[in-house]
Amino acid sequence: MEPDAIIQVDGLSKVYALYDRPFDRLKEALHPGGRKFHRDFFALQDVAFAMRRGETLGIIGRNGSGKSTLLKILAGVLTPTVGQVRVNGRVSALLELGTGFNPELTGLANVFLQGTLMGYSHREMEARVPGILAFADIGEFIHQPVKHYSSGMFVRLAFACAIHVEPEVLIVDEALAVGDVEFQQKSYQAICRLRDAGTAVLLVSHDLGSIVEFCGAAILLDHGRIVARGRAGDVVNKFKQLMSTHALEAAAPPAAAVPAAPGWTGTLQACFKREKCTEEYGGGVATILDWGVLGPAGQPTALIDNADEVEIRVVLRFNQDCRRPIAGYFLTDAKGREIVGTNTEFEGFELGPRRAGETVAVRFRQKLAVAPGAYLLNVGCSEYVDGEIVAHHRLYNLTALTIHSRKRFVGFCALETNVAAETPAP
Numbered sequence: 001m002e003p004d005a006i007i008q009v010d011g012l013s014k015v016y017a018l019y020d021r022p023f024d025r026l027k028e029a030l031h032p033g034g035r036k037f038h039r040d041f042f043a044l045q046d047v048a049f050a051m052r053r054g055e056t057l058g059i060i061g062r063n064g065s066g067k068s069t070l071l072k073i074l075a076g077v078l079t080p081t082v083g084q085v086r087v088n089g090r091v092s093a094l095l096e097l098g099t100g101f102n103p104e105l106t107g108l109a110n111v112f113l114q115g116t117l118m119g120y121s122h123r124e125m126e127a128r129v130p131g132i133l134a135f136a137d138i139g140e141f142i143h144q145p146v147k148h149y150s151s152g153m154f155v156r157l158a159f160a161c162a163i164h165v166e167p168e169v170l171i172v173d174e175a176l177a178v179g180d181v182e183f184q185q186k187s188y189q190a191i192c193r194l195r196d197a198g199t200a201v202l203l204v205s206h207d208l209g210s211i212v213e214f215c216g217a218a219i220l221l222d223h224g225r226i227v228a229r230g231r232a233g234d235v236v237n238k239f240k241q242l243m244s245t246h247a248l249e250a251a252a253p254p255a256a257a258v259p260a261a262p263g264w265t266g267t268l269q270a271c272f273k274r275e276k277c278t279e280e281y282g283g284g285v286a287t288i289l290d291w292g293v294l295g296p297a298g299q300p301t302a303l304i305d306n307a308d309e310v311e312i313r314v315v316l317r318f319n320q321d322c323r324r325p326i327a328g329y330f331l332t333d334a335k336g337r338e339i340v341g342t343n344t345e346f347e348g349f350e351l352g353p354r355r356a357g358e359t360v361a362v363r364f365r366q367k368l369a370v371a372p373g374a375y376l377l378n379v380g381c382s383e384y385v386d387g388e389i390v391a392h393h394r395l396y397n398l399t400a401l402t403i404h405s406r407k408r409f410v411g412f413c414a415l416e417t418n419v420a421a422e423t424p425a426p
Helices: 022-030 067-075 107-117 122-136 139-143 151-163 181-196 208-214 232-250
Strands: 005-018 039-052 056-061 082-087 091-094 169-173 200-204 217-222 225-231 279-281 286-294 303-305 309-318 326-332 338-343 359-367 373-385 388-396 400-404
Touching: 005 067, 005 200, 039 067, 039 082, 039 200, 039 225, 056 067, 056 208, 056 232, 067 082, 067 091, 067 169, 067 200, 091 151, 107 122, 107 139, 107 151, 122 151, 151 169, 151 181, 169 181, 181 200, 181 208, 200 208, 208 232, 217 232, 225 232, 232 279, 232 388, 286 373, 309 326, 309 373
Parallel strands: 056 200, 056 217, 091 169, 169 200, 286 388, 303 400
Antiparallel strands: 005 039, 005 082, 217 225, 279 388, 286 309, 309 359, 326 338, 326 373, 373 388, 373 400
C-alpha cells in the first residue's frame, strides 16, 4: 500500500456465476467430473486505483458498468473474487435506500444502530444526535418507524448519519438525487467541509455536472473495466464520447470515419490558438471544416465584451445524407463545467435535410452575457436516431475565450434588467 494512500485497490475483480436454469446449479454441485453448468459474468475486472486523504473521486459509467458493485466492495458489503482492497480508515457509506436501516425501528433507533455499526458507544452517539436531527430536519417523524418514511425523509436521515460519524472515507452512491434542491445544496456543502477536513470522498452520480463540480478526479467504468481516468472534466468528456459511440453502433448503416484534423481547410480557426487538450470524435456523417468567434466588426476574436453581440460560426460538410442534423456550441469553464450554449434544435431552426457533399455555415449571433473569466469553446454536429443522440462530429476544448464585463452582477450570467421605483400615494 502506498504510504499516504487511504484507499488502495489492486487487481480487483468480481465474478458472478450465471445459470440458465435453477436446476443447473444443483447439477454442477453434484456432477462427479466437476463439469460447469454456468457462465462467468465479470461485474468488475482488473480494477486498480488509489486515493489519498482529502481527495474526491467521481465514478461514472453506464448502467451495469460496475459502479455500485465497486462501492459495495469498498464499503465491505461485498467481497471481491480476485484482488485486494485496503482501506486505512473509518468508512461511512450511503448506498441505495434501505442499506443499513431496519425498517421496523424508528428513525432515532436507527441513528443509534448506525453508530453501533461504526463502533461508537451509545453515549458517543448521544452527543452527535442533535447535529444529525438538525441536518435531517424531519421533525417528529424521527420517532416513527422508517418504513413509513418518504424517500426524501429517508435519504436526509441516512445522509445526516453518514456525515456525522466523522468518516475518513465517505462513499455516496446516487442517494443525493432523491433529495430536493435545498437538501442537495446543503449536502454538497457538507461533503466539501468533510473533504477540506481530510475525508476521502467517492461519489457516484449520473449528474455529470456534479461530478465536474465536486470531484478533482474521476474514473470511467465500462463493462467492469476502467477505460478512462484523470481530471473530472476530461473523464466526463470521455463518457460522452463513449455514450455517443454506443448510440452510433446501434444505428444503421455504419458511418464513415471522421477525417483527421490536419486535413481541414478552414480559415477562421487559423486565427485561434488550439488547445492541447482538444478531443474529437463522431461517426463521420458530417465533418466540421471550420469554426470561429467573430466580434461586432466581423473580425475573429478571442477577447469578448459580454455586452457585445458576437457570432459563433460552425462550417459543416456532409459526407452522407442527413435528415435532421443539429449543430451547436457550448462554453466550459476551467473545471469543465458547461456554462452556456445552444444548438439549432433548441433555437427551433431546421437545419436539414442535407445531402452528401453539401457544405453549410451555421451562425449563432448573441451576447455571451456570462461572468468575466476564461472559457473553452466546444462545437459539434449530431442527430437523433431512434430516440438516441448520435454524434456526427464533435470538437471539445477548441480554444480559450476571455470574457470581460463593464457591468457588475452576481452569479454566472448578466441579466438584462429594467429597474423602476414608485412612491406610493399617501
